[in-house]
Amino acid sequence: MWADLAPIGRDKSTGGYRRYAWTAADADCRAWFRAQAQARGLSYELDRNGNQWAWQGDPLAGDAVVIGSHLDSVPDGGAFDGPLGVVSSFAALDELRRRGAEFTRPVAVTNFGDEEGARFGLACVGSRLAAGQLTAAKAYELRDGDGTSLPQAMEAAGYDPAAIGPDPERLARIGAFVELHVEQGRALDLSGDPVGIASAIWPHGRWRYDFRGEANHAGTTRLVDRRDPMLTYAETVLAARAQAQLTGAVATFGKISVEPNGVNAIPSLVRGWLDSRAADQDTLDAVIAGIETAARDAAGRSGIDLTVVRESFTPVVEFEHALRDELARLLGGEGAPPVPVLGTGAGHDAGILSAAVPTAMLFVRNPTGVSHSPAEYAAEDDCVAGVRALADVTEGLACA
Numbered sequence: 001m002w003a004d005l006a007p008i009g010r011d012k013s014t015g016g017y018r019r020y021a022w023t024a025a026d027a028d029c030r031a032w033f034r035a036q037a038q039a040r041g042l043s044y045e046l047d048r049n050g051n052q053w054a055w056q057g058d059p060l061a062g063d064a065v066v067i068g069s070h071l072d073s074v075p076d077g078g079a080f081d082g083p084l085g086v087v088s089s090f091a092a093l094d095e096l097r098r099r100g101a102e103f104t105r106p107v108a109v110t111n112f113g114d115e116e117g118a119r120f121g122l123a124c125v126g127s128r129l130a131a132g133q134l135t136a137a138k139a140y141e142l143r144d145g146d147g148t149s150l151p152q153a154m155e156a157a158g159y160d161p162a163a164i165g166p167d168p169e170r171l172a173r174i175g176a177f178v179e180l181h182v183e184q185g186r187a188l189d190l191s192g193d194p195v196g197i198a199s200a201i202w203p204h205g206r207w208r209y210d211f212r213g214e215a216n217h218a219g220t221t222r223l224v225d226r227r228d229p230m231l232t233y234a235e236t237v238l239a240a241r242a243q244a245q246l247t248g249a250v251a252t253f254g255k256i257s258v259e260p261n262g263v264n265a266i267p268s269l270v271r272g273w274l275d276s277r278a279a280d281q282d283t284l285d286a287v288i289a290g291i292e293t294a295a296r297d298a299a300g301r302s303g304i305d306l307t308v309v310r311e312s313f314t315p316v317v318e319f320e321h322a323l324r325d326e327l328a329r330l331l332g333g334e335g336a337p338p339v340p341v342l343g344t345g346a347g348h349d350a351g352i353l354s355a356a357v358p359t360a361m362l363f364v365r366n367p368t369g370v371s372h373s374p375a376e377y378a379a380e381d382d383c384v385a386g387v388r389a390l391a392d393v394t395e396g397l398a399c400a
């Protein structure tokens, strides 16, 4: 499975993946998923929001155990964030068949669409739409950097954007969703464990900062006459770092667009996207407020107009304790050491769906903790341990 996925959407110069929603690379990932379903005799479904499902057993029977993740990537992402969960899910089903497992509940493998939000700016679009956390009307307003709207992109990829929207009947048929994911930190490396169980996801969001000044000649405009939004942006980046350090949160400006974007022109507009996350809501509120106050002070001093728009927000997710404890019991076994339980600052479809169905997550050790980068890595032995854990959990939940 890895060999088939490896070349899809990989940029030769960086070695990173560029699998953005509704692009050719995304279509190739989707074709791969469908072929994997068909090769195993699983019934294949595409839901109204573009999420893919591969069913072992009757999709309509209810109380299904769903396992899976996503196949899209951030710009120049690694091989594991998302695909490890989907590949491991198919491999776990293979392992259960090898064990001769007798299924008492339907099991589905899923690929949720547009998890990273790399193209349209909003993460987890497929699961948010299904759970009713993103309305179709709001989704229609999403545009990529070239001005292409989400419905236009869906149509160009051969999908029907008129169908998108909440899918409560489908979610009602799910009894449990377990997402396996590469760890995006070093907790498991430090504890010496190949696999862990998620406790919670930090509250997190994305804010767009528009700094508007005045375009002018870079050679002839006196410094005192400039209204240069790049300076205010730079002060804001430093303020974000200082606020994060003060509170133990994280705050990152990782994406920026500049107009007119000329080497010899003072910018008229600097647009920066802030991603911020914290262990609790009060801390996140304080960080966000502190950054905005610093930005407004700096803007006021330099004659810059500032608009701040919150583009997305996900409140804290505490994974359901009963399912989490059940996973710990299934993986703990007689005399085995307890599986570590850890929180994460990364967002996931499991976090979105947790509002509608019982969800849980398994993490697989990442020896460097690096993620959202081509250097993201998990050792083969650990990946196999992840598959075994997911198979054990699925067997415990869905088999006699």
Ligand code: GLV
Residues within 6 Å of the ligand: 115, 116, 123, 345, 346, 347, 348
């Ligand atoms: C998704 O990986 C996110 O946490 O942004």
Ligand code: MN
Residues within 6 Å of the ligand: 074, 081, 116, 372
């Ligand atoms: Mn990610």
Ligand code: MN
Residues within 6 Å of the ligand: 070, 081, 082, 115, 181, 347, 348
């Ligand atoms: Mn992911």
